[in-house]
Amino acid sequence: MEAIRRPVVVGVDGSEGSLRALDWAVAEAMRSGLPLRVVHASLWEHYEGTHPASDAERPAEEVLAEHLVAQARERARRLGPKVEVAVDVRPEDPVDALIGESHGAATVVLGSRGRGRIAGMLLGSVSLTLANRSHCPVVVVPARAPSTPPWPGRVVVGISDAEKPASAAFFALAHAAARHGELVAVRAWRCPAHEARSHPLLVGSPAAAHHRQAEEHLEAVLAALDPSASSSGVVIQRSVVRGPVHQKLLEAAVGAELLVVGASRSGGRHGHHVPHGHHLGPVNHAMLHYAPCPVAVVPDTYRADVPTAP
Template identity: 55%
Template structure:
């Protein structure tokens, strides 16, 4: 069974961007698109969905919203199969329930209401933090969403999710026929430069080699499977979040891993993932490690 690309739609500009990105992704990968709209309006109205002239206005709105998104997918990618669903549920709960049967979940960075003023909407952040499938938050300007830079960036971190993220990033680079750039940041503790100034250059070289070896380890897990993908690497002395943000200005997609914690807690995003989800200049994929 082909797992679909699930898109959360709420009628906002951000969700329309997510629909466009998901349609292109589905076309590249040969997968269907599933459009999901979730709302708790039923509970507030005290009614269940029903057909007929007396349908609640909120239901009519939801149906029109999903139909518009479906038409948008057909217009952009006529050959992609589309299914839709309207769920009387909290959006986070509904999307997390979809995740185990999804190839990935795609969301816009913001939604309606007070969260529009935030850098990242609460639904997108919650789903990215807890879903058991890759989650893409579609950030960035139109050129970035259309994949014009021909480059996928992989953030190589310490987490156990690095191998899963590497596999996802290599697959995305192959689908696009573009380069994968693996970025690893390294830093020296401040006290080392002060305490051992004469060994500064030697220690810096050792730190850089260690970073290089870590990239080798992560990519080596999946290298044979994607030997046809051109892979570059960039080792940066500095903070990981800033190194990745700098690369997103000329990337079509940034991929980062997330390590799994106790099932009741979900995934640990960490500072780097939070930062790129809020500030990246291109779409960001958070890939969980489920092993």
């Protein structure tokens, strides 16, 4: 039986940010050999600019939306001539439409900022809400190109305290493999204040012990992630660093093509369940707001098949 080819879905609204998201989604569809689905959703709210001339009996906003996705389709075909492209205009709330799309998508891609009154915000409400509620991985593409050109194929992922690899790690490894690139696994650690009073040069100091434990934990997780250490064909770089997780991930993301973080449905603040969504903690929020590269938010229920090296 032929495997289901779930599409790469990209939300477009005509903004510069959504065009960057479209370009990223086309490249992803080309790498993965998946179809591309371009979606525009709106409640026919007011659009700025001049509406193209058309049938007067149809809502001008609907005509503009169809014009917008047609342009997006042509752009996608120019960038990826071999990519199968479909478009859809949905007269509904963008968040609801894209959450619906996420049930059958491989990935949902969108820009960090949208049109209208939210355009001036660093992270649009649609991007943030979708990252919190999507049923598949969501990739949020920054509105502007990074000041530092990305290192081809570099994917960065944070390794948490969990004993086994999280879904985000499998996603990151698969995407590094698809790029024939490298995976940078970041394990950040901090020494509790009451343990940090010993002199750092003393043998067996608390800081040295925490660093050693972090190294051992990272090796154990990576051994479970890629058991043969070469089956994926990915070069894995280890980064064991002391400091806040969000700070160290942002530093590692400079020059990366993709930064991957996880999202859990298991609980929110103080262990409470988060209804109808994932738990996006402060680290995830920091990545979505400030990362210099596209950020993938991966639900903890996601599982990826990692390509093996030829």
